[in-house]
Amino acid sequence: MNEREMIKIENLHKSYGSLHVLKDINMSVYESEVVCLVGASGSGKSTLLRCLNFLEKREGGRISIRGEEISPETHNINNVRQTVGMVFQHFNLFPHKTVLENVIEAPIMVKKIPKDQAIAEAKELLQKVGLLDKANVHPSKLSGGQKQRVAIARSLAMKPDIMLFDEPTSALDPQLVGEVLATMKELADEGMTMVVVTHEMGFAREVADWIVFMDDGRIIERDRPDEFFDHPKEQRTKEFLQATMLK
Amino acid sequence: MPSFSHFLHTFISSKNLFIDAALLTLKLTVVSILIGILFGLFFALLKISRIKVLGYISNAYVFLVRGTPLIVQIFILYFGFSGIFLIPDFWAAALALAFHNGAYIAEIFRGTIQSIDKGQMEAARSLGMTRILAMRRIILPQAFKRALPPLGNQFIIGLKDSSLAAFISMNELFNVSTTLGSNNFDEMTYLLIVAVYYLILVAVLTMLVSLFEKRLAVSDR
Numbered sequence: 001m002n003e004r005e006m007i008k009i010e011n012l013h014k015s016y017g018s019l020h021v022l023k024d025i026n027m028s029v030y031e032s033e034v035v036c037l038v039g040a041s042g043s044g045k046s047t048l049l050r051c052l053n054f055l056e057k058r059e060g061g062r063i064s065i066r067g068e069e070i071s072p073e074t075h076n077i078n079n080v081r082q083t084v085g086m087v088f089q090h091f092n093l094f095p096h097k098t099v100l101e102n103v104i105e106a107p108i109m110v111k112k113i114p115k116d117q118a119i120a121e122a123k124e125l126l127q128k129v130g131l132l133d134k135a136n137v138h139p140s141k142l143s144g145g146q147k148q149r150v151a152i153a154r155s156l157a158m159k160p161d162i163m164l165f166d167e168p169t170s171a172l173d174p175q176l177v178g179e180v181l182a183t184m185k186e187l188a189d190e191g192m193t194m195v196v197v198t199h200e201m202g203f204a205r206e207v208a209d210w211i212v213f214m215d216d217g218r219i220i221e222r223d224r225p226d227e228f229f230d231h232p233k234e235q236r237t238k239e240f241l242q243a244t245m246l247k
Numbered sequence: 248m249p250s251f252s253h254f255l256h257t258f259i260s261s262k263n264l265f266i267d268a269a270l271l272t273l274k275l276t277v278v279s280i281l282i283g284i285l286f287g288l289f290f291a292l293l294k295i296s297r298i299k300v301l302g303y304i305s306n307a308y309v310f311l312v313r314g315t316p317l318i319v320q321i322f323i324l325y326f327g328f329s330g331i332f333l334i335p336d337f338w339a340a341a342l343a344l345a346f347h348n349g350a351y352i353a354e355i356f357r358g359t360i361q362s363i364d365k366g367q368m369e370a371a372r373s374l375g376m377t378r379i380l381a382m383r384r385i386i387l388p389q390a391f392k393r394a395l396p397p398l399g400n401q402f403i404i405g406l407k408d409s410s411l412a413a414f415i416s417m418n419e420l421f422n423v424s425t426t427l428g429s430n431n432f433d434e435m436t437y438l439l440i441v442a443v444y445y446l447i448l449v450a451v452l453t454m455l456v457s458l459f460e461k462r463l464a465v466s467d468r
Contacts, residue, residue, distance in 0.1 A: 053373055055369055055372065055373065078375045079375065081372065081374065082374075084373075085374075086370075086373035088369070088373075090364075090366055092364070092367060092369065092370035093370075094385055094389075096389050096392065105384065105385075106371075106374035106375060109380060110375045110376055110380070111375075151370075154374070155374070158374055
C-alpha cells in the first residue's frame with residue numbers, strides 16, 4: 001500500500017444550528033485506498049463526505065488534501081474540487097444536456113480542454129462505463145443505474161485524484177445496484193482513492209480497505225473489513241451490524 | 248350596437264389604419280418585453296445574490312413597479328424625463344413598459360431559478376465550476392425553459408398593457424380605435440373592431456409560445 005496521505009481530517013466539527021452533527025472527526029485516507037463510511041441515517045457520514053468537497057463549511061478542525069491544508073479563505077476551492085470528484089445519491093445529471101455533453105461540460109468550461117480532445121476522452125470514459133451507445137441521448141431516457149454510471153464518467157472526466165461517493169446506489173431499484181457497484185469496483189481495482197458512503201455491506205466487505213463506522217456524529221470504529229464484520233469491537237457496532245444483517 | 252354588416256364593412260374599410268396600428272402595438276410589445284427580460288434577469292440575479300444590499304435594491308424595484316399604476320409610470324417617464332432629456336415617444340412608451348414588465352419578469356425568473364433542484368448547483372460546483380459559470384451554463388438554461396409558460400403569459404399581459412401608450416399619443420391599436428370612433432361618431436363599432444385585433448394578436452402569440460415550448464420540451468425529463 002502506497003503511503004501517500006491523500007486526505008487528512010483533524011478535529012473536524014460541524015453543526016447545523018444547535019445540532020452538532022460532526023464531533024471531533026479524525027481520519028486519514030492514503031493513496032489507492034477505498035474507505036467505506038457506514039452507519040445509520042443521520043449519523044453524519046454524508047455530512048463528513050460533503051465537508052471533504054467543501055459543499056459543507058466546517059466549523060472547526062483541519063482538512064488536508066494531498067498534504068496541503070485546505071481552507072476556503074486561502075485556497076481557490078474550485079481548483080481543489082477539480083481533484084476531488086463527487087458522485088451524488090440522486091445523480092444530479094444536467095437534464096438539458098445529452099450524456100456526452102454532461103461529460104464534456106466541465107473539462108471544456110473549467111479546464112479549457114479543446115473540444116475534440118474532450119469528446120475523445122469522454123467517449124473513452126463512456127465506453128468504460130458501458131454507455132457509449134447512449135452518448136447522444138438525454139438523461140431522461142436512461143435508467144437509474146445508467147444515470148449513475150454517467151455521473152461517475154462525468155466526475156472522472158476531470159481526472160480527479162480522489163472520488164467521493166454519497167450513497168451512490170440508495171436511489172436505485174435493487175436490480176440496478178449491481179451495475180453501479182461493478183463500475184465502482186473496477187475503479188477501485190485501478191487504484192482510485194475512494195471514500196464511499198454506503199449501505200451496501202457486501203460491497204463494503206469486498207472492496208473496502210477500511211470500514212469506518214459512524215454513530216451520532218462520531219467515528220465509533222475503524223477497522224479492516226474482515227475484522228469489522230466478523231469481530232466488531234464496540235457495542236454500537238455490534239448492534240448496527242445485527243440490525244443491518246436482519247434486513 | 249352596430250349591425251353585423253356595418254361592423255364588417257367598417258372592419259374592412261379601416262383595415263389599413265388598424266394593421267399599421269397593430270404593427271406598432273406588436274413592435275412596442277416585443278421591444279418592451281425583450282428589454283423587460285433583460286431587466287428581469289438582472290434584478291432576479293440581484294435578488295438571489297448572497298450580497299444582501301443587492302437583494303434590497305431588487306425588492307425596492309419590484310415594490311415600486313407593483314405599487315404604482317402603469318399609466319403613472321408611463322406619464323412619469325414621458326412628462327418627467329422629457330424636461331431633462333429628449334426622448335422619442337416610442338422609446339418613452341417602450342422603456343416605461345419594459346420597466347414595468349421587468350418587475351414581473353424578475354419575479355418569474357427568481358421563482359424558476361429557485362425551483363431548479365439544489366443538486367444541480369452542487370454537481371456543477373463539485374466539478375470545479377464557479378458559481379457564475381454554473382449559473383450561466385447549468386441553472387439559467389433550465390430556469391429559462393421553465394419560465395416560458397409564465398413569460399408567454401406576461402407577453403400577453405404586456406401586449407394589452409401597451410394600449411396605455413395611447414395616452415402619450417402613440418398611434419397604437421387602442422388610440423387608433425378611439426380616434427376613428429370619435430371622428431366618425433361610431434365609438435362602439437371601432438371598439439369592437441379593436442377588440443378583434445387584440446384577440447387575433449393574442450391567439451397568434453399563444454400559438455407561438457406553445458409551439459416554442461413543445462420544441463424546447465423535447466429534451467426535458
